[in-house]
Amino acid sequence: MIGCGISKKNIAVGGRQLKVFLSHSSKDKHIVSAVANRLGRSYIVYDDFTFDTAVDFETSIERGLEVSELFVLFASRNSIQSDWVQKELTQAQALRLAGKIDSIAAIIIDDLPIDELPDWLKKARVVSLNSVASITREIQYLFQRRLSQKQSPYFVGRQSEIEEAEAVLSPTSSLDEPHVFSFFGLEGVGRKTLCRHVCANLLSLPKSQTFRIQDGDSLADLVIKIEEDINPSPSIAATKSRISTLEKTSSRDLSVIFERLAKAFVDARELLILQDDGGLLDNDGFVKSEFADMIAIARNSEAIRFAIVSRRKVRFAPPEKGFPCISVGPLKEDDAKRLILRQFRGSKFAITDQQANELAPYVGG
Structure with missing residues (x-):
């Protein structure tokens, strides 16, 4: 579960x-x-x-x-x-x-x-x-x-990324609002933290749930993960039966099921985050064929909205239409120092400015 x-x-x-x-x-x-x-x-x-x-x-x-x-x-x-x-x-x-x-x-x-x-x-x-x-x-x-x-939330810096996100996620015309968008960067720099922060403030989606797509995962695997989260099967046998059914379902039909599941998150005012851990994008950053229909349907659906968090920037082969991809780099050292000092403030462990300076280069986000 x-x-x-x-x-x-x-x-x-x-x-x-x-x-x-x-x-x-x-x-x-x-x-x-x-x-x-x-x-x-x-x-x-x-x-x-x-x-x-x-x-x-x-x-x-x-x-x-x-x-x-x-x-x-x-x-x-x-x-x-x-x-x-x-x-x-x-x-x-x-x-x-x-x-x-x-x-x-x-x-x-x-x-x-x-x-x-x-x-x-x-x-x-x-x-x-x-x-x-x-x-x-x-x-x-x-x-x-x-x-x-x-308690004060531990979020500092990222002004340029926030401004970029605001420009693409809250455009001047509602017709330009993306239904799929991505935050990409190295692991540990705060991709999901920034994504949640931005979407809570710009899109009024204060809650979120992340589903990892690992190397070898299929679209059927993703669908069953989300289904089990929304409405868990009453038994292992029921789960196995559902997996067997989904594995025989076409990519197009699975994508339609995904759209319905994603809409449930929108209806509950939750942000659905898909985290690529080697299963969604190939080594060059292109969406794997297994998930192509899902992305195509989602991009054109007005009923859903979700985020992708990945290490690579999502690439698109012409004439395929892309979606916004926001780069998330390591925190600037001054911001990293502020984050360190804020984390330790009020705790039983004291930290000096010198120690914060020494730690800052190792803090990505």
Whole structure:
């Protein structure tokens, strides 16, 4: 199963470990449990992981809410009719007004109309998502956003690259907006970091998911990776069966499936990143024939938008139409020094200006 939990770095705010309370109906347990397993039990308040069997359920809810700074409702027709969920909502609202819960969000997981949410909850962050992966990333995003409110993001320099990206990704005419674009450069210089930063600010895509295309990977392999991320198969046997089916599917049809999957990321306001690790581009930088139809369909589709991160600049054979490729070089030494000093600032390890100067030439990004 593809996916990752909440980062173990910087999980405390003001000396208090940041936790997320997952409010849900027991009838939606199959979805919530899958999300909880992806997030990791250390950072969530979830009945199966957290509640003490020796304590009555209502007391466990109260204790769980009191140690949480984030409250997430899995909104559904089931949960909106649950007495326990209503108790949690009432207490969460009170704790929010008291300043003890910092952020509240509702993730609609079925066809529940937003009008059926409590009026006060409609003013919170409300999104409609139906896959375990996209729900997990939404909660991870809320978690990281809360941390970033307390901590300065470690991003410095790159002004020329940002200006170039702005020119090509936010052109003066919407007709010129690219649906596929690339950030290329040596590994370790911050290609993905810059890509995420630019797309969050220019394209309003604050979340992202990266899929690696390794040497030997086929388009069918990529499709199954994305499918498993969006909607994991219930068993290994089901996954094997799906792989067998996709391997018999034409490149054109696989490309259409990819377009549908990529659209799911756009609908969830997520950036899809394809990282070339030798599988997408050949040694000269041309897109391998296996993925040619996928790129052609994507480039002409108004429904999707995704980024490619690669070591080489993508090349195109005439009369093939290309797409924007933004070069990412190593950080300038002054920017690298600022990054080093910022990383160490506030940590238990002290670093002098001289040490930062000595380290700067070795920091690419």
